[in-house]
Amino acid sequence: MPTIAILTAGGTGKRMHGDIPKQFLTVKGKPIIIYTLEAFQQHPGINEIYVACLYGWESILEAYAKQFGITKLTRIVPGGDTGQRSIYSGLNAIREDHVHTGDIVVVIHDGNRPMLSQDIISDNIIKQKLHGSAVTAIPTTEVVFISENGMESDRFLNRDELWRTQTPHSYRFDELWEVHNRAAADGIFDMAASCALMQKYGYTTYFSKGSEKNIKITSKEDIEIFEALLATEKE
Numbered sequence: 187m188p189t190i191a192i193l194t195a196g197g198t199g200k201r202m203h204g205d206i207p208k209q210f211l212t213v214k215g216k217p218i219i220i221y222t223l224e225a226f227q228q229h230p231g232i233n234e235i236y237v238a239c240l241y242g243w244e245s246i247l248e249a250y251a252k253q254f255g256i257t258k259l260t261r262i263v264p265g266g267d268t269g270q271r272s273i274y275s276g277l278n279a280i281r282e283d284h285v286h287t288g289d290i291v292v293v294i295h296d297g298n299r300p301m302l303s304q305d306i307i308s309d310n311i312i313k314q315k316l317h318g319s320a321v322t323a324i325p326t327t328e329v330v331f332i333s334e335n336g337m338e339s340d341r342f343l344n345r346d347e348l349w350r351t352q353t354p355h356s357y358r359f360d361e362l363w364e365v366h367n368r369a370a371a372d373g374i375f376d377m378a379a380s381c382a383l384m385q386k387y388g389y390t391t392y393f394s395k396g397s398e399k400n401i402k403i404t405s406k407e408d409i410e411i412f413e414a415l416l417a418t419e420k421e
Contacts, residue, residue, distance in 0.1 A: 187289045189311060191226045191354070192276035193237045195219055195247070195297030196265020207240050208403055209297045210247075214416055216254070218403060219247065221300030223256045226293075229307045234258055236279055237297065238265040238272035269378040274366045280359065290359035294380050298403045299353055301415055307354065309395040314356035317392035321381040322352040324396040352396045355380045361389070 195209045209219040219237075226232045235258045239247050244262045251259045263279045266272040273294055281287060291314055295302065306322060313320035326348035331339035362380065365387045369377070377383040385391055399415055401408055 187291060188233045188284075189231055189291045189293060190234045190236060190260075190280055190359075191232050191293045191295060192273060192280075193219070193222060193226075193235065193295055193297040194265065194269055194272040194276075195243075196238050196240050196267070196272045197298065207243065209240075210243060211403075211409065213409065213412060217250055218300050218412075219297050220250055220254045220256070222295065222297050222302060223251065223259065224254065225300070225302040225304070225307065226295070227256050227258050229304055231308065231311050232258060232293065234260040236260055236276045237262050238275045239263070240265050268376050269380070270366070270369065270375060270383060273362075273380055274370070277359070277363050277366060281363065287359045287363070291356055292359050292362055293354045293356045295354040296402055299400060300403065300412065301397075301399045301401055302354070303397065303400070306395060306397060306400060310354045310356050313392055313394040317390075318358065318361075319384065319389060319392055320354075320356045320394040321391050322354055322396040322400070323349045323393040324352065324398065326350055349393065350396075351379065351381055352400050352402070353379075356394075357384065365389070 197207060197209065210217050223235065226235050237247060239262050241264060247262055261279050263275045266275055284290060310320045310322055326345045329345060330343045330348060332341040333339040365384055368387060369383055381391055401411060403409060403412055
C-alpha cells in the first residue's frame with residue numbers, strides 16, 4: 187500500500203513581515219522546509235513526497251531538494267491561497283501520476299512544521315491503518331476563554347474535553363479526493379485543515395500521538411523556539 191506525503195508550503199509568511207516566506211527561511215544553515223522534508227525522507231513508511239509550493243518558489247525548492255538529497259520528492263505542484271486548495275492541488279497531481287489510487291494513503295503535513303519526529307509519523311500511519319484515518323493531536327492544558335471582542339470574557343470551555351490538532355493527518359486517497367470534490371461543488375474552498383473538512387462531511391476524527399515540540403512556525407518567536415529545540419537535540 188503506497189503511502190504518499192503532501193506537504194503544504196503555499197504560505198506567504200505575512201506574520202513574519204519579511205520578504206522570504208517562512209518555509210524558506212534559513213535556520214542553522216538549512217531552510218525550514220528542508221527540515222520537514224528530511225523527516226519524511228528518512229521515514230521508511232513514506233514512499234513519495236509531493237509539495238504544494240508557493241508560486242515563484244518552485245525552482246528554489248527543487249534546487250534545495252537536490253542539495254540536501256531529498257530523493258523521495260516526486261513532484262512540486264502549485265500551492266493555493268488556503269490549505270484546502272493546496273491539498274487539492276497535491277491530490278490532483280497524485281491522481282495524474284498514479285493509475286490506481288484505491289490503495290494509496292495520503293499523509294498531509296504543514297511544510298513549516300519542521301520538528302516532526304519519526305515516532306509521530308509512525309504512530310499516525312499505524313492509527314490510520316487501524317481506524318481508516320488519523321489526526322495528530324495533543325491535549326489542551328490551558329484554560330480557554332470565549333470572547334467576542336478579544337478584550338474580555340465571562341465564559342470558558344472545559345479543557346478536559348479540548349484537543350489541539352497538529353499535523354500530520356492521514357486518510358485514504360479516495361475518501362480525501364471525494365470530500366474535496368464535494369466541497370468544491372458546494373462552494374467551500376477556505377478550510378485550512380483537512381481534518382475539519384473531513385469532519386464536516388461526516389468522517390470521525392481519530393487521534394494519533396502529537397508533541398509540544400511539533401511546533402508550527404508562523405512568527406519570529408516560533409523561530410527562536412525552533413532554534414532552541416534544535417540546540418537541545420544536538421546536546
